[in-house]
Amino acid sequence: MNDIDVRFLEDSFKKYYFNHFDLISTPQRTSEREFGYQKFNSSFFNRHISLKDDKELHLLFMQNIPSDVYCSNAYYAFPNSPMNEKDWKEADLIFDIDAKDLNLSCRKNHSISICNQCNQISKDAIKCEKCNSIKLEKKSLPCKLCIEASKIEVNKLSNILIDDLGIDKKNIHVYFSGNEGFHVYVFNSQFQKLGSKERSELVDYIMFHGAIPETFGMKKFKPNRSSFPDFDQKGWGGRFSKQVFSSKSKRSKIISELLDNGYSSFQKLLDNVSENIGVKIDPSVTMDVHRIFRLPGSINSKSGLTKILCTDLTKFDPYTDACFLNDDSIEVLANCPTEFQLKNKKFGPYINEKISLPTYAAAYLMCKKLATTA
Numbered sequence: 001m002n003d004i005d006v007r008f009l010e011d012s013f014k015k016y017y018f019n020h021f022d023l024i025s026t027p028q029r030t031s032e033r034e035f036g037y038q039k040f041n042s043s044f045f046n047r048h049i050s051l052k053d054d055k056e057l058h059l060l061f062m063q064n065i066p067s068d069v070y071c072s073n074a075y076y077a078f079p080n081s082p083m084n085e086k087d088w089k090e091a092d093l094i095f096d097i098d099a100k101d102l103n104l105s106c107r108k109n110h111s112i113s114i115c116n117q118c119n120q121i122s123k124d125a126i127k128c129e130k131c132n133s134i135k136l137e138k139k140s141l142p143c144k145l146c147i148e149a150s151k152i153e154v155n156k157l158s159n160i161l162i163d164d165l166g167i168d169k170k171n172i173h174v175y176f177s178g179n180e181g182f183h184v185y186v187f188n189s190q191f192q193k194l195g196s197k198e199r200s201e202l203v204d205y206i207m208f209h210g211a212i213p214e215t216f217g218m219k220k221f222k223p224n225r226s227s228f229p230d231f232d233q234k235g236w237g238g239r240f241s242k243q244v245f246s247s248k249s250k251r252s253k254i255i256s257e258l259l260d261n262g263y264s265s266f267q268k269l270l271d272n273v274s275e276n277i278g279v280k281i282d283p284s285v286t287m288d289v290h291r292i293f294r295l296p297g298s299i300n301s302k303s304g305l306t307k308i309l310c311t312d313l314t315k316f317d318p319y320t321d322a323c324f325l326n327d328d329s330i331e332v333l334a335n336c337p338t339e340f341q342l343k344n345k346k347f348g349p350y351i352n353e354k355i356s357l358p359t360y361a362a363a364y365l366m367c368k369k370l371a372t373t374a
Contacts, residue, residue, distance in 0.1 A: 004373045005366050006040045010065045012325050012363050013299055016306075017061040020324055023308065024061075024297035026054050028187070032075040032089070036292050037066035040301070047292060050080035067301035070292035073185075083290060090192040093199070094293060095206075096285040097153045098181035099146035110141045110338050114369055121370065123337045139368045141340045142180045144319075150181045151313055157184055157279045160206055164235050165191075176318045178300025178307040183293065199287045208236065208278030211270050216240050218258065218266040225255050239277050244269070299325075304363035320344060325360035331374040332362045340364070 001009075017024075027033055036047030037060065047070070051057050061069070072079070073094050077087035100107070108124045115121075115128035116135040127134045154174055161167045161184075173185040191202065204210050213219070216237065217228035229237030231248055245251040258266055285291065294300060294307045305322045319342050334350035334357070341347070347361050354374050357365070365371035 001041055008373055012359050014065050016324055021058055027071055029075055034072040034079040036070040038068045040067045048080050069295045069298040071295045072292045074289055091289045093186035093191050095184040096282040097150050099142050099150050100180055101280055102149050104149055106143055106145045110143055112139045121335045153280050154182050174310045174313055175296050176308050176322050178305045179302045196287045196289055203283045203286050206279050208274040213266045220263050223259055228255050243273055243277050301367055304367045323360050325363050327358040329356045330362045331356050332371040333374045334365055334371040336365055336370040
């Protein structure tokens with residue numbers, strides 16, 4: 001990114017933090033958290049930072065004008081010490097649901113390839129149309145279908161957390177990540193002190209991984225049709241029934257077919273069911289008890305959008321509700337071969353086009369390397 005673009009983004013981000021610091025969610029037990037940040041055009045990651053309160057956090061934003069700000073899910077005795085000296089106490093449970101992991105058919109329509117050799121930009125290419133290089137950087141401008149599909153996964157996850165794991169709904173907070181999905185936080189739960197291994201087992205349960213036929217009524221020898229789960233059964237038994245039997249009236253007939261097909265066939269069925277009813281989360285995120293996450297209320301430098309709390313997930317529209325940069329116009333040279341929408345306005349496609357855009361749209365394209373100041 002050239003220096004003029006960096007100055008534009010830094011100025012835009014600084015204005016946002018000055019005018020919208022009330023959106024920054026200072027986490028509970030602030031002094032026990034580790035903070036970190038990055039700056040534009042810098043590979044250096046400033047972390048192992050300890051802050052006491054809102055004032056120190058505000059000062060970090062104003063003095064550094066970061067591209068991204070992070071905060072740990074973990075609580076430490078000494079958060080500003082090196083990792084092996086922090087003295088880990090516990091960590092909030094956090095889940096990452098990202099549209100890129102959902103294998104959506106719409107993705108090819110808004111995926112863009114940038115050649116690392118000659119900077120040629122094209123739509124969802126396997127190799128560069130100009131120099132034939134296969135070294136391509138992928139960018140995506142997620143659509144509303146991506147967001148709606150991600151919301152479905154969030155709702156599936158929330159139901160499991162509440163119904164199966166006994167977590168109080170008020171301790172589950174859903175945030176738009178600022179780019180392609182959502183972060184689901186669980187606070188003050190019985191899982192705070194779980195280590196990575198135990199969280200891995202929790203992830204397997206939520207994703208419906210490792211399910212065996214015996215759990216759902218199928219046995220290798222002398223299977224009994226009465227062992228199959230009912231519709232009204234809690235947990236995965238009930239979810240399995242609704243997915244496989246479809247309706248109570250079909251249950252008996254389908255059980256007979258399952259028994260006729262045998263054990264191996266049932267295991268394949270379970271694997272297929274897992275894809276449909278398991279929650280598609282990034283397992284590595286939940287398992288990591290030392291990870292630092294984007295700070296709620298801060299801007300995501302991959303999009304220029306804000307990571308923000310979703311108080312009403314059904315109505316939430318990130319391209320309006322998380323778009324806070326101003327409307328001031330700026331001239332840019334845009335090269336974006338697909339359409340996108342922000343603040344209920346449509347933009348693009350642009351093919352090496354000089355155009356005047358509002359700051360929020362210009363920043364969105366610059367963050368995705370699809371525009372530069374003219």
